């Protein structure tokens with residue numbers, strides 16, 4: 456794994472690092488040796504199917520649970536020997552809401568301020584600031600159980616920020632949110648990162664990881680199956696291709712002869728040509744079609760996306776991607 460460099464050429468300090476983390480429940484091995492290095496001020500996304508161990512990893516790194524083996528440092532503190540140091544530096548928004556529904560949003564915030572030993576005055580100040588920032592001022596005096604899912608999630612994260620943590624763990628922060636609330640949450644996460652906060656995120660949404668994360672790891676069978684930037688992960692999975700569709704069977708046949716390396720779909724009158732989707736490859740393909748005097752009725756460029764990566768890397772635990780039953784590496788369509 457390359458060590459990220461800061462602008463001054465020095466390696467960025469790791470906010471979170473782990474070597475060989477292991478955890479079993481009974482005879483079930485959940486984490487089977489996990490290595491991580493997450494630079495300060497970056498967003499790291501942990502992806503994986505249900506039950507892969509994402510929440511378990513968050514709980515171990517945030518000292519809510521103990522590992523059976525391996526080592527980890529968070530904010531420079533060892534999780535085993537200095538859990539108090541870790542806790543003082545982090546904020547955790549769990550997968551399931553920590554909001555108390557019986558009291559108001561404001562009271563939930565003030566309770567957190569008390570837990571962080573803030574004075575009454577600064578507790579009130581921080582609460583007011585965060586309620587404002589998370590657009591919860593109007594609802595602040597209402598019982599939290601009357602909040603919508605999105606409002607509860609925002610309150611949950613606002614509560615996490617009361618202690619001004621430099622590292623935050625967000626376990627599926629946008630599950631169950633509508634697209635607008637998800638985008639609001641993304642904006643909140645981006646603002647945190649621009650303030651220098653390190654974010655460790657778990658998510659089921661590949662577009663979320665693609666959108667937010669500097670680096671992504673895919674957890675499968677207790678191990679990190681792949682780790683890298685979204686682009687690096689997409690490159691791991693072949694499947695980019697150009698698809699040409701014809702309505703005239705004779706044009707289809709001529710094209711199949713003119714182009715080499717095609718996969719034919721005689722029923723759909725469609726040809727599939729492996730391609731990286733670059734302008735150069737596209738031009739050469741069109742040139743060959745021109746020389747043969749044939750014109751396709753439809754041309755689509757398909758590039759690998761994170762869904763392909765996810766399905767390819769977690770194939771043993773999820774059924775194959777529905778749309779891919781006949782073409783296992785087909786990917787999201789990008790109609791040009």
Ligand SMILES: Nc1ncnc2c1ncn2[C@@H]1O[C@H](COP(=O)(O)OP(=O)(O)OP(=O)(O)O)[C@@H](O)[C@H]1O
Pocket residue numbers: 480485503504505506507508509510511512550
């Ligand atoms: N306290 C526990 N006792 C026993 N088994 C547990 C415990 N916590 C988690 N597990 C098991 O560990 C495995 C990983 O669970 P975990 O909650 O970490 O998965 P996850 O990746 O967060 O899944 P999801 O996407 O559904 O949230 C599961 O098989 C789960 O049943």
Ligand SMILES: [Mg+2]
Pocket residue numbers: 509510511550626
């Ligand atoms: Mg989970």
